[in-house]
Amino acid sequence: MARRDSVFLFIPALIGGIIVISIFLLDIQLANFQEAYFREVADETRRNNYFLVRFCKEQLETGNLENLRRLFRSRGANPMVAKIIARGKGLVVETENSPDYLAEHLRTPEVRGIFRQNEQEDVLVKYDEPLQSFMIYHSAHFRVGGQEYLLLMAAKCNSMTMLMRQTRRSMIVLTVFGLLSAAVLIAYFVYLVRSPLNRLFASMSKIAAGELEYPIYVPRHGIVHEIALCLQSLTDQLKKQIVSLRDDASERKAILDALTEAILLINAEERVERCNRTACRLFYPGADPAAPGTPECPPELLDFIRSTDDAGIRSGEFRIRSGEKKLQMFVNAVSFTREGNRYVLVTLTDLSDIRKLEADRTEFIAAISHEMKTPLTGIVGAVDAINNGALDNEEYKSRCIRTLTLQSERLHALLQNFLTLNALETMRRDGENDFLPVRPQAVIRSSIEVCKPDAETAGIELVAGTCPELELPGDALLLQQALNNLIRNAILHSGTSKIEVSATLLPDQTLDFRVRDYGCGIAPEHVDRIFKRFYRVPSSHTRQNGNGIGLAIVKHVALHHGGSVSVDTRPGEGACFHLRIPVPA
Numbered sequence: 001m002a003r004r005d006s007v008f009l010f011i012p013a014l015i016g017g018i019i020v021i022s023i024f025l026l027d028i029q030l031a032n033f034q035e036a037y038f039r040e041v042a043d044e045t046r047r048n049n050y051f052l053v054r055f056c057k058e059q060l061e062t063g064n065l066e067n068l069r070r071l072f073r074s075r076g077a078n079p080m081v082a083k084i085i086a087r088g089k090g091l092v093v094e095t096e097n098s099p100d101y102l103a104e105h106l107r108t109p110e111v112r113g114i115f116r117q118n119e120q121e122d123v124l125v126k127y128d129e130p131l132q133s134f135m136i137y138h139s140a141h142f143r144v145g146g147q148e149y150l151l152l153m154a155a156k157c158n159s160m161t162m163l164m165r166q167t168r169r170s171m172i173v174l175t176v177f178g179l180l181s182a183a184v185l186i187a188y189f190v191y192l193v194r195s196p197l198n199r200l201f202a203s204m205s206k207i208a209a210g211e212l213e214y215p216i217y218v219p220r221h222g223i224v225h226e227i228a229l230c231l232q233s234l235t236d237q238l239k240k241q242i243v244s245l246r247d248d249a250s251e252r253k254a255i256l257d258a259l260t261e262a263i264l265l266i267n268a269e270e271r272v273e274r275c276n277r278t279a280c281r282l283f284y285p286g287a288d289p290a291a292p293g294t295p296e297c298p299p300e301l302l303d304f305i306r307s308t309d310d311a312g313i314r315s316g317e318f319r320i321r322s323g324e325k326k327l328q329m330f331v332n333a334v335s336f337t338r339e340g341n342r343y344v345l346v347t348l349t350d351l352s353d354i355r356k357l358e359a360d361r362t363e364f365i366a367a368i369s370h371e372m373k374t375p376l377t378g379i380v381g382a383v384d385a386i387n388n389g390a391l392d393n394e395e396y397k398s399r400c401i402r403t404l405t406l407q408s409e410r411l412h413a414l415l416q417n418f419l420t421l422n423a424l425e426t427m428r429r430d431g432e433n434d435f436l437p438v439r440p441q442a443v444i445r446s447s448i449e450v451c452k453p454d455a456e457t458a459g460i461e462l463v464a465g466t467c468p469e470l471e472l473p474g475d476a477l478l479l480q481q482a483l484n485n486l487i488r489n490a491i492l493h494s495g496t497s498k499i500e501v502s503a504t505l506l507p508d509q510t511l512d513f514r515v516r517d518y519g520c521g522i523a524p525e526h527v528d529r530i531f532k533r534f535y536r537v538p539s540s541h542t543r544q545n546g547n548g549i550g551l552a553i554v555k556h557v558a559l560h561h562g563g564s565v566s567v568d569t570r571p572g573e574g575a576c577f578h579l580r581i582p583v584p585a
Contacts (some may be wrong), residue, residue: 001016016182023175037160038134044137045123053142056084056151060144068093080155088150094151102131102156125157133161171387196224204231212239262348266305266340270297279348282327287506301331305344308333317348317351327352372414417549420481426555435473435561440503440511443476447483448501451491455499458491465502465514472511472583479513479581483558485550486515486577493537494519496574505583510563513579521571531555531565554579 059068072082072095081102082301083094123139138153199217206214216235218228253276257262264272264281272295275283283298300320315332327492330349335342382400391397448462454464483501490499496519504512522530526537533552551565554577558565561581569575 013182013186015185015245016179019178019182020175023171023178026171027168030164030171034164038136041136041157042123042125045136049123049138049140049474053140053151056149057142057144061163062082062147065093069096069380072096079158080153082151082153085150085152087150089147092149096254102154111249112443133158134164161449192219193224196228200224200228200231207235212242217244262350262351264297264301264346264348266297266344266346267300268343270302270305271295273343282348288513302335302345304331305333305335305346308335308344314430317474327350328355334559368414368418372411375407375411375414377413382407417553420553424478424553426558437471438474438476438479439471440513441467441469443479443483444501444503444513445478447487450480450484451487454491456486460500462487462495463498465500467503468511470511472504472581473558478557478560479579482514482579483515485554486579489550489577490515490517490519490575494521494575497582506580509583509585510580511583513575513581515579516574516576518574522567522569522576523571527567527569530567 022148055071056068068084072093079099079102080279081095081099081306084092086092112140125135126135128135134157136155136157138151138155140151142149142151196219203214203216207216212235216232218232219225234570235505256276257278257572259276260278262282263274263276264279264283265274267273283414284295292521298320300318304314304316304318313332313334315330317328317330319326320329321327324363328351332347332349333344335344337343382403385396385400391400444464444467449462452462487499487501498518500514500516502514502516504514506512522537526535529535530537531551531554533549536548555565558579558581563579563581566578567575568578
């Protein structure tokens with residue numbers, strides 16, 4: 001700032017310089033005026049010499065010296081001294097009543113030297129230092145009757161001296177006034193303008209560097225005071241706008257991060273300038289979306305955005321890989337131009353759950369149609385037989401009634417399982433439960449009693465194993481139904497001769513319900529899928545096939561209680577199903 005504000009010092013310096021130059025030019029003009037004035041005086045004196053010399057000749061020829069004395073008598077504002085000297089004889093006439101200092105002045109060696117230098121007729125105007133005045137020196141040579149005479153005159157120019165003295169005094173006063181004015185202006189600019197501006201510039205430099213809370217220097221008075229107040233007002237407005245912009249940016253970021261759709265802004269260099277949290281988790285797992293740097297565009301999107309026109313929109317659906325998962329995404333790309341650069345805004349919506357839901361719905365409709373087809377076919381056949389007169393024959397009558405009863409029970413069980421599975425899924429989504437204390441021994445005993453007739457019919461021994469004495473919060477009916485499904489699954493598909501039901505408290509405070517059979521086991525490729533709805537493992541030991549819902553119900557009962565379900569099995573060595581329920585401390 002010390003160099004930039006030199007202009008403020010240049011202004012008063014320029015004013016002072018103009019004053020000094022003006023005075024210098026005025027002095028030159030005065031000197032020219034003085035020279036011209038005395039030149040004119042000298043010329044006028046030379047023109048009058050003829051008449052003066054002629055008068056002096058006439059008076060000397062007639063011997064009338066009194067007229068000469070009257071002529072040379074000093075009077076008026078400008079005193080003078082004059083002498084007529086006859087060569088070889090001495091003084092003839094000299095002025096009377098002339099000031100003594102002027103008469104003595106004419107005898108000084110300096111003045112005599114002036115007259116000696118002017119042997120011919122001449123006029124000289126010169127400033128005399130001893131008298132401190134301008135003097136006019138006049139000498140003339142003439143002859144009267146063979147006698148040579150010398151006329152000497154010295155006149156004091158008081159009026160001109162006073163004029164020049166007053167003029168020079170005024171010039172000196174004007175010079176001093178000009179220099180003082182320049183000094184005052186310089187002091188004003190230094191102390192009242194330059195210094196406050198330096199401090200104000202230092203404050204604004206801090207603010208420009210980002211320190212918005214740095215105080216602005218405001219002087220008490222002067223023009224800088226008004227400028228500082230305006231800058232302070234602008235700074236306050238800037239602070240408010242920056243805070244507003246930050247709040248808006250935070251709000252926009254929060255909105256973008258709250259969206260389930262992935263959003264990416266891709267520049268002309270095919271790098272991601274911005275992305276929300278969903279996009280970061282999808283394409284850059286573990287990275288912070290607010291971290292500096294522009295990652296490269298995901299390779300899956302390059303061909304898609306390259307085919308987007310400069311002012312076009314393109315939408316499409318394709319699969320992308322995120323980790324080990326394949327996701328079905330709906331991609332929408334919009335290209336636009338900002339500051340001469342092309343950008344593409346890409347949004348991705350995950351359709352995986354929707355597509356899975358559609359597939360599950362299709363599978364559910366196909367499975368329920370298939371499961372209901374057999375009992376409904378039996379019921380319709382029995383009704384047709386009754387309509388065709390089967391009631392007249394006791395054997396056909398009993399067969400039709402038995403078919404109606406069996407298929408109705410099968411259809412009822414199927415619908416009951418569907419309703420139970422739907423209720424469990426609803427309870428999981430709601431996240432609410434109303435558990436009561438449950439004793440595991442009672443649950444195991446009730447399950448064995450319910451399933452014992454089916455086991456005896458199949459020739460299978462149903463055994464109750466060990467069980468700890470404790471209580472845990474849960475739904476006794478749902479836990480019993482889960483164990484019933486596990487036991488019936490073993491009865492129908494394992495080909496075992498013995499089923500053991502027990503419970504064990506694990507070290508992690510988890511109660512492990514176990515249903516173990518000693519049958520054919522389950523092939524490894526089916527282990528991860530048997531708890532899915534409508535999935536059925538092909539069985540070579542029995543023609544009775546389930547509906548694929550029983551184990552799905554077991555899984556949802558475990559999840560409803562905050563637990564899990566799994567199976568330990570090897571082909572030919574049986575299977576052990578584990579229903580684990582956490583026990584609160």
